[in-house]
Amino acid sequence: MLCERCQERPASVHVTRIINGEKTELYLCQECARELQPQLNFSIPQFLAGLLDYDPELEVKAPPAVERCPECGLTYEQFHETGRLGCPECYHHLAPRLDPLIRRIQGSSQHRGKVPRRAGGNLRLRREIENLRARLQQLVQQEEFEKAAQVRDRIRDLEGRLEKGESSQ
Incomplete structure (x- = not known):
């Protein structure tokens, strides 16, 4: 074309x-x-800023004072324009405004990282159990009790393996 x-x-x-x-x-x-x-x-910064601005509740919750990182001097408005933070301390000082945005974009404001295959067996099992518990809650709310029972049994199996010290497959 x-x-x-x-x-x-x-x-x-x-x-x-x-x-x-x-x-x-x-x-x-x-x-x-x-x-x-x-x-x-x-531009990418404008796209991110538009995405970040989408939440109408955020403006209501945002404090009216100008928030500034004491380390690098970056304001939230500057972050909004560029889509970039100035230093690692910005995460702490601008947290009230950043946390809701990060949660909405990534699903969580906590970094989980990757788990190494060899060393992370127990951690992988715990995460799978956590995910299955969330799935179980969804299935119960949707009244899909047969699937919920299967997920419950899988959780029990994984918890048993975790107690024995086995790692996932």
Whole structure:
């Protein structure tokens, strides 16, 4: 497919714009996309900032004072513009505003990391049990009791293995 703008080079950028419910699509080459970038008004920091701003409750909860990291001087507004924090201390000093955003984007505000296959057997079992318990709650709420019973039995099996000191398969 050729670029819809210049009709010379192959299209490698797909742009979808939705304005007032009207969807338009453009297939552009790299050069035309670069030329139109100011008109497209898109950047990764703006995208992240827009994603982060989506929660209307966040603005109600946010304290009105200007929050500033004492280490690097970054304000929340600067983070909002760039999508980047200035230093590791920003996480602590801007936590009231960052935690809800991180939770919404990643599902949790706690870093869990990866577990090594050889050494992380028990930790892997505990995490699987934790996930299965959450699944069990969902199934009970959905009144899928047969599946819930299977998940309950799997949890019991894994807890037994954990007590014996076995690791997962």
